Amino acid sequence: MDKSLLQQQVLERLQADLLQAEQAARVAHETATHEENIAENKYDTLGLEAAYLATGQARRVEAIRQTLAIWRQLRPRPFDPLEGVQLGAxxxxxxxxxxxxxxxxxxxxxxxxxxxxxxxxxxxxxxxxxxxxxxxxxxxxxxxxxxxxxxxxxxxxxxx
Incomplete structure (x- = not known):
């Protein structure tokens, strides 16, 4: 089985996850900053909740980007019996x-x-x-x- 093909599948799936997370972050940001969501009183929290969601989505986007960068650097090597199972095995x-x-x-x-x-x-x-x-x-x-x-x-x- 070709480990580089498995790595490529991981990268493709992470890239798809990134696109989906970026879209969700954009929607959450637009919702948080939309003029209709400005609080009219202290009980009107839709804008605040959307801002929290936008922050979480932005963090998720960054985490996926970091994971993608790490996976792109992975260079699976042939198994070395002296080292045993290692990263990329x-x-x-x-x-x-x-x-x-x-x-x-x-x-x-x-x-x-x-x-x-x-x-x-x-x-x-x-x-x-x-x-x-x-x-x-x-x-x-x-x-x-x-x-x-x-x-x-x-x-x-x-x-x-």
Whole structure:
């Protein structure tokens, strides 16, 4: 499976999210500054609420821009068994029910499911519990994560 194609899917999805967030920020800003939304008394808070929403949307736009910039800098390398699983790795895990699960480890801010060669690939950050548990592992290793009071075990089948 081509990791650069997975990265391209992430970038396309983030770009679409950015366009949608920018549109929402514009609408919220227009609503907040529209002359009909000027408060007539202390109980008339539509303009104030729209201003809060516009601020939140502007922050969301900036967060997506930063995530896009970080993902554009990612250069997935071939797997090095001496380093084990690192940022940019594509891993296949098998759970207790013998289901195979694919994970692409990328920078923060883009948790999503992708389709690669007809298979679902979950994008995770190295800061997630699973991402932390995978760090430095190689094919054949066992990976355990704590989910509340339960521990879930996976077999690491392969890494790219």
């Amino acid at each position: 594509l891993v296949c895990l098998e759970d207790a029910a013998q289901r195979q699960l694919l994970f692409f480890i990328g920078p923060e801010g883009a948790s999503m499911q992708l389709s690669g060669e007809g298979q679902l690939v979950q994008v995770i950050s190295p800061l997630t519990p699973l991402g932390q548990a995978l760090r430095g592992k190689s094919a054949g290793d066992e990976v355990a994560i704590q989910l509340g009071i339960r521990q879930q075990l996976f077999a690491l089948l392969w890494v790219q």
